[in-house]
Ligand SMILES: *[C@@H]1O[C@H](CO)[C@@H](O)[C@H](O)[C@H]1NC(C)=O
Ligand SMILES: *[C@@H]1O[C@H](CO)[C@@H](O)[C@H](O)[C@H]1NC(C)=O
Ligand SMILES: *[C@@H]1O[C@H](CO)[C@@H](O)[C@H](O)[C@H]1NC(C)=O
């Protein structure tokens with residue numbers, strides 16, 4: 001499946017519009033036949049129908065077929081006792097015998113468990129079985145093991161897990177096998193090499209580990225192999241070089257290492273080589289480009305180094321897609337690239353060119369539609385007037401991180417095909433007027449030095465859906481008569497906007513993401529923002545000078561609300577309780593004066609709650625926060641004791657489940673907007689610019705809590721950061737804390753804690769920071785490396801603490817002790833999302849899936865327009881998965 005020829009805005013817009021209005025394509029797959037089916041076959045089918053349920057539509061999810069949204073359709077509803085089963089939807093019978101030979105129940109809303117005696121096994125003559133895109137689980141293999149005629153089996157997009165892989169090998173006549181997007185785990189059994197008739201094998205989108213078995217070398221009829229989006233490792237599977245009929249090889253999003261062999265040319269029929277997002281090293285063999293049929297090469301996001309060698313090219317290669325961005329390639333960009341005149345898409349981002357680049361070499365690539373030359377480290381300034389004159393068809397251009405001169409001196413030669421332009425960090429001082437293109441949809445001019453007013457004409461670009469102005473020095477918005485009605489994401493943080501939030505913002509009726517943080521806006525939050533309440537999902541007004549209250553009743557569909565670091569007063573509006581999609585609420589560093597919003601526990605999705613540094617007061621009621629992962633209520637006036645079972649219903653902190661996130665799905669937020677939060681971790685205040693979905697923290701510090709630390713704290717097994725310092729807790733540190741096996745940072749200083757430090761803490765292997773200072777602890781400090789690495793100050797002012805480890809730690813207060821701040825949450829690498837991962841869009845093993853990804857024109861996540869309704873679906877699938 002390739003989609004680069006689909007990379008047009010028309011399709012994406014059409015799709016999103018279709019989606020907005022709820023249309024979808026009907027799947028018409030009933031196969032009428034004239035012959036009556038045999039009663040035994042009919043009975044088996046009816047029995048099969050009764051083994052499963054037709055899912056309630058509110059629990060359903062969309063279904064993709066060849067890049068189309070297919071309406072889910074309960075095919076089995078046409079299955080009635082009194083009609084010819086060969087006319088039932090999804091059934092094909094053998095014309096002579098009346099036996100069912102094909103069963104296609106794809107996208108049929110079906111759910112439930114297969115049991116070993118499923119009536120499916122009575123359909124002895126089945127050759128084709130398509131159960132894709134349902135919600136099946138259970139023991140399907142025992143039901144189909146005896147179906148010896150099966151040649152085509154499509155079980156993709158269900159929730160099957162590992163057992164299938166090892167038992168599938170019984171179906172020795174298989175030619176087509178698709179197990180993609182299930183929950184398969186474990187290794188690929190080498191016996192799969194016995195399925196010697198296979199022409200197509202798709203195991204993508206699972207959780208498979210280990211190496212590709214060498215027995216794959218026997219699958220010599222294979223034309224298509226897809227093992228993408230798993231956790232496979234090892235070096236390039238040499239055995240595959242035996243597969244001389246292989247046309248499509250997809251290995252992307254795995255953990256393959258080592259070099260790509262020169263003799264990949266053995267795959268003389270290869271058209272698609274898609275191996276991005278692995279850890280391949282070495283140089284990219286130029287021999288790859290000598291394969292006559294080669295059409296699509298995507299090796300972005302690996303560790304390839306050295307020069308890009310394209311070999312000696314005489315006639316223009318067929319190659320249409322060359323994506324090698326985000327590697328460690330360096331040196332001159334080979335001039336031979338100008339011979340690749342059939343290229344439609346070229347990505348050389350982060351190719352370290354060290355010096356001058358002759359950008360005219362790209363002028364021969366007349367068919368280019370997507371060009372990514374971001375971060376080339378070139379000293380050459382790109383003159384937009386010249387550069388754009390090279391191309392007639394260019395739709396997407398990324399020159400971010402290069403020096404660009406974009407003057408308004410002369411009209412740019414017809415760049416009207418351009419619809420996405422990324423000029424982030426290009427040293428631009430003036431917004432070039434040429435971006436005012438009729439077709440412009442996405443414009444990123446962030447990280448430049450543009451001053452003054454945001455010009456009114458920007459809002460008149462008719463199709464603009466994404467506008468990133470952040471990190472410039474804009475001061476205001478020029479008035480405009482017509483307002484950006486198409487805009488869906490406006491990112492304007494880190495500027496110098498002053499005055500009130502302009503009413504113009506309230507006219508952006510379709511905006512989903514609005515980030516005005518880090519400016520100098522003052523005044524109150526305008527009620528007219530409520531105009532956006534049907535679409536707005538992510539609103540960030542943090543780090544301004546806003547005052548007044550948080551208005552009641554203005555937003556309904558928010559996923560994230562950040563109003564931190566303002567001067568807001570009053571109470572939290574109770575209408576928040578209706579924000580049923582809210583995942584993130586951050587009101588830190590304001591003057592809210594209210595009791596603990598226990599009523600927020602009614603929000604089923606709430607994951608992050610930050611009330612830090614306000615004037616909240618009173619006791620914190622017994623609550624349950626099933627999805628809460630980060631709570632920071634520090635520096636308020638909360639008081640009272642916490643009952644010992646206080647944390648019993650905080651399920652997410654107890655168990656996040658076995659989740660495996662793909663790199664592009666690791667952070668809270670979406671492709672345009674990442675949530676961020678500042679937390680105390682290991683005694684240091686750190687900003688999580690992006691929040692890992694698996695991050696958990698609990699900070700109750702700086703209040704007046706008293707009584708004992710609840711024993712139930714030991715249930716929070718996923719907790720990474722625990723800060724209870726600066727309260728009035730008494731009693732012992734509960735030994736149940738020894739169960740906090742994930743804990744990295746424990747801060748209980750400045751309380752009235754007595755008794756011994758539980759020995760169990762010495763066994764918590766990730767615990768690298770602890771602070772027990774200023775308490776009344778007694779007895780021996782536990783041994784163990786975790787304790788011996790601590791700073792003596794972690795124990796100070798506990799006069800009765802003693803023991804050899806304390807002596808060792810405090811032997812010489814002036815000896816530096818190692819203390820490494822955690823790094824993982826600070827990483828800020830730019831992840832690049834391959835379009836296909838986006839197209840498929842959901843990642844197995846993650847509770848939520850089905851991201852709307854068929855909007856094909858994006859190729860980096862932050863640019864990727866995600867359908868706003870995707871989130872609801874993700875939520876729905878997460879509730880059905882467990
Ligand atoms: C390659 O395929 C041949 C049959 O075409 C088979 O005999 C041989 O064992 C295979 N080699 C490997 C390494 O799998
Ligand atoms: C390909 O080259 C590798 C070494 O890079 C070698 O191990 C392998 O046998 C070669 N295979 C073929 C089919 O030439
Ligand atoms: C970028 O180029 C400059 C010289 O122009 C060089 O000093 C620097 O090391 C280069 N950066 C990288 C990452 O190679």
Ligand SMILES: *[C@@H]1O[C@H](CO)[C@@H](O)[C@H](O)[C@H]1NC(C)=O
Pocket residue numbers: 425446447448449471494
């Ligand atoms: C803001 O843009 C400048 C370039 O103009 C860049 O150096 C800086 O890192 C950017 N800051 C942020 C926070 O992105």
Ligand SMILES: *[C@@H]1O[C@H](CO)[C@@H](O)[C@H](O)[C@H]1NC(C)=O
Pocket residue numbers: 479480481
């Ligand atoms: C902006 O335009 C609106 C109506 O279009 C008008 O009411 C308002 O006064 C204008 N503001 C300025 C500052 O020109």
Ligand SMILES: *[C@@H]1O[C@H](CO)[C@@H](O)[C@H](O)[C@H]1NC(C)=O
Pocket residue numbers: 473475496498
């Ligand atoms: C931001 O605006 C204020 C006045 O509103 C001005 O004093 C300040 O210099 C501006 N900052 C920048 C970086 O332009």
Ligand SMILES: *[C@@H]1O[C@H](CO)[C@@H](O)[C@H](O)[C@H]1NC(C)=O
Pocket residue numbers: 530531533534553554555556557
């Ligand atoms: C949106 O706001 C309007 C008033 O501005 C209100 O009548 C409506 O109920 C709100 N809708 C939602 C979903 O909050």
Ligand SMILES: *[C@@H]1O[C@H](CO)[C@@H](O)[C@H](O)[C@H]1NC(C)=O
Pocket residue numbers: 593594615
């Ligand atoms: C909070 O509000 C109450 C009155 O409602 C007031 O007595 C109290 O001083 C306020 N607290 C703070 C810290 O402002």
Ligand SMILES: *[C@@H]1O[C@H](CO)[C@@H](O)[C@H](O)[C@H]1NC(C)=O
Pocket residue numbers: 714735736737738739
């Ligand atoms: C730790 O957890 C186990 C079960 O996971 C439980 O049996 C045990 O009582 C807990 N220990 C403490 C000290 O709470």
Ligand SMILES: *[C@@H]1O[C@H](CO)[C@@H](O)[C@H](O)[C@H]1NC(C)=O
Pocket residue numbers: 791792793813814815816817819
């Ligand atoms: C120990 O912590 C104190 C205060 O946090 C700090 O000033 C000191 O440098 C630390 N000492 C070592 C050796 O890390």
